[in-house]
Amino acid sequence: MSYGDRRIKFALFGLGRLGVLRARILAFQQPRIQLVAVCDTQPGTYKWAAENLLPTRESGAEAVLICTATATHAPLILQALNLNLHVMCEKPVSVDIATTKEVVEKSASRPDLKFLVPFTRRLLDDKSYRQAKALIDNGDLGEIHAVETTGIDQADPNGSTPTTSSLYMEFTDSHTNSVDAGRYLLDVKSGLSSPKKQVNRVIAFGQTAVYQDLNKYGDADNAWGLVEFANGKIFKTYLGRTLTSGFEDTTRLCGTKGHSIISANSNVEIRDHLGIRTQSVPDVFILFDATFLTDLAEFADAVLDDKPLTCQSEDAFEAGKICAALQYSFRKGVPVYFDDNGLPIME
Secondary structure, three states, X not given: OOHHHOOEEEEEEOOOHHHHHHHHHHHHOOOOEEEXXXXXXXXXXXXXXXXXXXXXXXXXXXXXXXXXOHHHHHHHHHHHHHOOOEEEEOOOOXXXXXXXXXXXXXXXXOOOOXXXXXXXXXXXXXXXXXXXXXXXXXXXXXXXXXXXXXXXXXXXXXXXOOOHHHOOOOHHHHOHHHHHHHHHHOOOOOOOOOOOOOEEEEEEEEEOOOOHHXXXXXXXXXXXXXXXXXXXXXXXXXXXXXXXXXXXXXXXXXXXXXXXXXXXXXXXXXXXXXXXXXXXXXXXXHHOHHHXXXXXHHHHHHHHHOOOOOOOHHHHHHHHHHXXXXXXXXXXXXXXXXXXXXXXXXX
């Protein structure tokens, strides 16, 4: 086998909803990847894997993809790096800033190993965020001074209230992709008096419009967050879980020469006895399905060809700090300021 034909051997941790999707891509849709092992603690998952994935008698994994519960991400990342494995992990690294910092520093100490926390909006192809980024880079919109994102999930058709193990509005998890999109589309590193301090302050608000029982968990079904970056750029995000039509995702870029609205929604038109309407996508997994192919292909290229990654470990750390501050602001009802070292002041 020539070097150009070589495939990277992957082990997959976690066979939940996203893990199953990832498993099929690893096994059947990535020519530069070979899935050699899967694991999950839930009963029945090994039977599913045996029936749905290609059998292999090889081992010797070179990389891992972590699709487990958020609380397990950091320890698994650290163990994998200690075992000299390349690591790709679903966001976030952790809901704790100190733990995220530990992981980022560990990955930085191993430049021989690739580490990726993929953010979906950076990796969308075709008429989406990358196209918008090109407009920014070309100067077509002027200076981008503000970004607004909206991400609204479909409400549970049965009206069921989520449990504490499945909180609807965890800023430190659900908002990470949105916050990263804001950082990606805004020039947040320019004009800083201190390179460590990218954020001045954040404030967040939430409400329980439908699922009142979420109040006892310190959660909400609709939330808004505002971020003032240290160079004066503004980011606003709205996340909801009560839309009845399907999943909605939009981003507005506010520039000095013009605005641009990115809509990742389906534009399939239906014409029938009810009239003319557009079809909504049911959830984020369908809307962003192409990104789950793109990020794995990019990661394989990075390992095999030493190509650069779109998302750096610093991006995961900065987005994580902002989301932790937004969560604190929401629950405490206070704004959160950042110190000169770029850390949120949460007492």
